[in-house]
Amino acid sequence: MSARSGRRSALEQDERWARVAWAYLVEPKSGPLMRLLSEQGAVEPLARLREGRYRSTPELSVRLGTLDLDGLAHAARRQGAHVLVPGDAGWPDPVGTHTAPPYCLFVRGEPELAALTGRSVALVGSRAASDYGLRVAADLGEGVAGRGWTVVSGAAFGIDAAAHRGALGVDGPTVAVLACGVDIAYPRAHEALLDEVARTGAVVSEVPVGSAPFRSRFLARNRIIAMLARATVVVEAGLRSGSLSTAREARDHHLPVGAVPGPVTSATSAGCHELVRDTDAVLVTDAAEVVELAAPIGEGLVDGAGRAAPRAPEDDLDETAYAVWSAVPLSRALGTDALAVAAGVDHARLLPALATLESLALVARDGEGWRKLRTEGAARPT
Amino acid sequence: MSARSGRRSALEQDERWARVAWAYLVEPKSGPLMRLLSEQGAVEPLARLREGRYRSTPELSVRLGTLDLDGLAHAARRQGAHVLVPGDAGWPDPVGTHTAPPYCLFVRGEPELAALTGRSVALVGSRAASDYGLRVAADLGEGVAGRGWTVVSGAAFGIDAAAHRGALGVDGPTVAVLACGVDIAYPRAHEALLDEVARTGAVVSEVPVGSAPFRSRFLARNRIIAMLARATVVVEAGLRSGSLSTAREARDHHLPVGAVPGPVTSATSAGCHELVRDTDAVLVTDAAEVVELAAPIGEGLVDGAGRAAPRAPEDDLDETAYAVWSAVPLSRALGTDALAVAAGVDHARLLPALATLESLALVARDGEGWRKLRTEGAARPT
Numbered sequence: 185m186s187a188r189s190g191r192r193s194a195l196e197q198d199e200r201w202a203r204v205a206w207a208y209l210v211e212p213k214s215g216p217l218m219r220l221l222s223e224q225g226a227v228e229p230l231a232r233l234r235e236g237r238y239r240s241t242p243e244l245s246v247r248l249g250t251l252d253l254d255g256l257a258h259a260a261r262r263q264g265a266h267v268l269v270p271g272d273a274g275w276p277d278p279v280g281t282h283t284a285p286p287y288c289l290f291v292r293g294e295p296e297l298a299a300l301t302g303r304s305v306a307l308v309g310s311r312a313a314s315d316y317g318l319r320v321a322a323d324l325g326e327g328v329a330g331r332g333w334t335v336v337s338g339a340a341f342g343i344d345a346a347a348h349r350g351a352l353g354v355d356g357p358t359v360a361v362l363a364c365g366v367d368i369a370y371p372r373a374h375e376a377l378l379d380e381v382a383r384t385g386a387v388v389s390e391v392p393v394g395s396a397p398f399r400s401r402f403l404a405r406n407r408i409i410a411m412l413a414r415a416t417v418v419v420e421a422g423l424r425s426g427s428l429s430t431a432r433e434a435r436d437h438h439l440p441v442g443a444v445p446g447p448v449t450s451a452t453s454a455g456c457h458e459l460v461r462d463t464d465a466v467l468v469t470d471a472a473e474v475v476e477l478a479a480p481i482g483e484g485l486v487d488g489a490g491r492a493a494p495r496a497p498e499d500d501l502d503e504t505a506y507a508v509w510s511a512v513p514l515s516r517a518l519g520t521d522a523l524a525v526a527a528g529v530d531h532a533r534l535l536p537a538l539a540t541l542e543s544l545a546l547v548a549r550d551g552e553g554w555r556k557l558r559t560e561g562a563a564r565p566t
Numbered sequence: 567m568s569a570r571s572g573r574r575s576a577l578e579q580d581e582r583w584a585r586v587a588w589a590y591l592v593e594p595k596s597g598p599l600m601r602l603l604s605e606q607g608a609v610e611p612l613a614r615l616r617e618g619r620y621r622s623t624p625e626l627s628v629r630l631g632t633l634d635l636d637g638l639a640h641a642a643r644r645q646g647a648h649v650l651v652p653g654d655a656g657w658p659d660p661v662g663t664h665t666a667p668p669y670c671l672f673v674r675g676e677p678e679l680a681a682l683t684g685r686s687v688a689l690v691g692s693r694a695a696s697d698y699g700l701r702v703a704a705d706l707g708e709g710v711a712g713r714g715w716t717v718v719s720g721a722a723f724g725i726d727a728a729a730h731r732g733a734l735g736v737d738g739p740t741v742a743v744l745a746c747g748v749d750i751a752y753p754r755a756h757e758a759l760l761d762e763v764a765r766t767g768a769v770v771s772e773v774p775v776g777s778a779p780f781r782s783r784f785l786a787r788n789r790i791i792a793m794l795a796r797a798t799v800v801v802e803a804g805l806r807s808g809s810l811s812t813a814r815e816a817r818d819h820h821l822p823v824g825a826v827p828g829p830v831t832s833a834t835s836a837g838c839h840e841l842v843r844d845t846d847a848v849l850v851t852d853a854a855e856v857v858e859l860a861a862p863i864g865e866g867l868v869d870g871a872g873r874a875a876p877r878a879p880e881d882d883l884d885e886t887a888y889a890v891w892s893a894v895p896l897s898r899a900l901g902t903d904a905l906a907v908a909a910g911v912d913h914a915r916l917l918p919a920l921a922t923l924e925s926l927a928l929v930a931r932d933g934e935g936w937r938k939l940r941t942e943g944a945a946r947p948t
Contacts, residue, residue, distance in 0.1 A: 445827030445835075445842075447702075447828055447910065448828075450889065450908075450910025451888070451909065451910050452910040457849055461855075468843075469839050469843075504833060506833070507832065527833060
C-alpha cells in the first residue's frame with residue numbers, strides 16, 4: 185500500500201523541518217527511521233515516502249495524509265517554540281547518545297538547551313506522592329537550583345511539580361519534558377506552572393506541537409528526561425512508578441542514579457529502596473549529595489575538607505538544630521507538633537533548637553507555626 | 567607496688583572461676599590479660615598476682631583487695647546466672663573470634679547461648695528514637711523472631727527495648743547484652759523487660775554480677791552484641807549514636823551490616839543513611855530482608871522463586887493493602903489518620919484496603935482504631 189500525499193510544503197526540503205515531518209509521521213524510538221535519518225538525512229527519504237516508494241503502514245498513510253508542515257511551523261512560532269536538531273548549538277549532545285535519540289526537540293523558552301542542561305539533575309517520582317515526598321522534592325528542587333544546577337522533570341502531578349516549584353521558588357532554571365506537544369498544558373492544572381517553567385527555563389518535547397500525550401509517549405519521554413540530566417534522582421516512587429523507568433534509562437546509559445529513602449512503612453518509598461538494594465543507585469538525603477552525584481569527579485564534594493560550597497549559616501548548626509532547620513518549610517508555616525515529627529526530635533530538643541535558629545535569623549515565627557527564612561546559602565553557587 | 571590480698575577462695579584454683587576473678591579485676595579488652603589467659607590460663611597468673619609477682623596498678627590493687635570469688639559465685643547462683651568460658655558447649659564461638667574476646671560470659675536464662683544465638687540478628691539503634699523507629703524496631707523484632715531467629719540487642723531505651731518487645735510479643739527468643747552485671751536492671755525501668763528476656767532467652771554480660779554500667783563498658787558491650795549475631799541491623803540512629811559502633815564491630819569482623827532507612831528529614835535516621843552511603847551496609851526494609859542478610863547463602867532468600875517461607879495470607883495482598891497491613895500495629899490500635907501517614911496512602915485508598923484486610927482477618931477494629939491480628943504467618947519458620 186502506498187502512502188497518500190497530504191498538503192505539501194516547501195519546508196520539506198529543509199533538513200530541520202523534514203525531521204519535524206518525520207516526528208509527526210512516526211512515533212519516537214523507531215529503529216528503521218533512526219537508521220534512515222542517520223544514513224540519508226530527513227529530506228530525501230521524505231520525498232521518497234511522498235512518492236510512494238516505501239512500504240507504508242495504515243497509520244503512516246493516515247498521518248502523511250494529514251501532514252501540514254507549514255501549519256506545524258506556524259503553530260510552533262505562535263508558541264515561541266524552537267526546533268532543535270543534531271548539530272545545532274543548542275542541541276544537548278547527551279540526548280543524542282541515547283540508543284534511541286529523538287528525531288528533533290521542540291523547545292518552548294530558552295532555546296540554548298545544551299547550556300541550560302549542562303549542569304542539571306533530573307528529579308522524578310510518583311504522581312501519588314506523600315506529603316513527605318512532596319516536601320523533599322520541593323527542598324531538593326530548591327537546593328539543587330540554589331546551587332546553580334538546573335532541575336529537569338516531567339511536570340506531572342506529585343514529585344515532578346514539587347521539584348519544578350522548588351526550583352522556581354529560588355528563581356532557578358528548570359526544564360519540563362512533556363509527553364505531548366509543548367503547546368499543550370498537560371496536566372491541564374499545570375498550565376501556569378508550565379508557563380513559569382518556559383519563562384525561566386524550557387518546556388521540551390520530542391513530539392510536535394499539537395501532539396496528544398499518548399501512553400507510549402510517556403515512557404519514551406522518560407528517556408529524554410534522563411538524557412537531559414547529568415544524574416537522575418528518584419525522590420519517591422512506589423514499586424510500579426513510571427519514574428523507575430527514567431532511572432533505568434539513566435543507568436542503561438551509564439549516568440548516575442540516586443534515590444531518596446523514606447519510611448519503610450510507606451508504599452511510596454518502596455521503589456526508591458528497591459533501587460538502592462538491587463541496583464547501584466546511590467542513597468541521597470539532601471541537595472548537596474544530589475549535586476555531588478551529578479557533578480564531575482572532584483567537583484561539589486560533600487564531605488569534609490572537599491566541600492566546595494562556601495559555608496552558610498546553617499552549616500555550623502549542631503545535629504539537632506540542623507534537622508529542625510531542614511524540617512522547617514520555606515513556603516508555609518508548620519506547627520511544632522508537625523515539626524517534631526518531621527525533624528525526628530522531641531519537644532524538649534525542638535524548642536531550644538527553634539530558639540537558636542530564630543536567633544540566627546534562619547527561621548521565623550509565623551502565626552502558630554514556623555517558617556524558614558531565605559538565606560544567602562539557599563542561592564549560593566556550588 | 568605489689569597488690570594487696572583480698573579474701574581468698576578455693577574457687578581461684580578453678581579455671582572457670584579464675585576467669586571470673588580476672589573479669590572482676592580487669593576491665594574488658596585488656597590486651598596483656600588476653601595474652602596471659604590464652605598462653606597460661608587464668609589460675610596460675612591469678613596466684614602470681616596474689617603473690618605480688620606482677621606489677622600492679624592502684625586500681626588493680628584495690629580490686630584485688632575487694633575480690634570475693636565466693637561472694638560472686640553466690641550472687642550468680644542466687645540470680646540463676648551461669649558462667650560460660652571458652653570450651654563450654656554453650657560458649658558461642660563467634661564471640662571468641664573477636665580481636666578482643668570476653669574473658670568469660672555471665673548468662674541469666676538459657677545457658678546454651680551458642681544454640682540460642684546460632685540463628686540470630688542484632689537489632690540496635692538510638693535511645694532517643696522516633697515513633698517511626700520504635701514501630702519499625704518492634705515490627706522487625708516480631709518478624710525476625712516469628713521466622714525463628716533470635717533478636718539480640720542491648721536492652722536500652724528506644725530501639726533496643728522495642729526490638730526485644732517485638733520478639734517477646736510472639737514468644738520469640740531474644741538476648742539482651744548488658745554493660746553491667748546481669749543481676750542489675752539497667753535501665754531501672756526495664757527490670758520487668760529483662761526478667762521476660764531471661765525467661766524466653768538470655769541476659770548476657772561479660773562483667774561480673776554486681777558490676778555497675780560504666781561508660782566504657784557500653785562501648786565494650788557493643789562488640790558482644792555484634793559478635794553474638796549473624797548480622798547487625800541499625801534500625802534508627804543519629805549520626806553520633808552508639809549503635810553505629812556495634813555496626814562497626816560487625817563490619818570489622820566481616821559480619822553483614824544492615825540499616826533501615828527513614829525520612830531524610832529525620833535526624834534519627836541520618837546515621838542509617840550514612841551507613842548505606844559510606845559503607846557496604848545493606849538497606850533493609852522488612853524482617854524478610856533482615857533474615858536474608860543474616861542467613862547463610864541460599865537460605866531465606868527474599869525475592870522471586872527462592873522465597874523460602876511458605877506463603878502467608880499477607881503475601882498475596884496488593885501493594886497498597888500490604889503497605890497498610892505493615893503499618894497497622896500488633897500491640898495497640900492506631901487511628902486512620904495516623905495509619906494513612908504511616909502507610910503513605912491517602913484515605914481514599916486506605917479505607918478499601920482496611921476493608922480487604924478485615925475480610926481476610928488480618929486486622930480488626932479496636933475502638934477508634936485498627937489493630938493487626940496475629941496470623942500464622944507471623945510465627946512461621948523460615
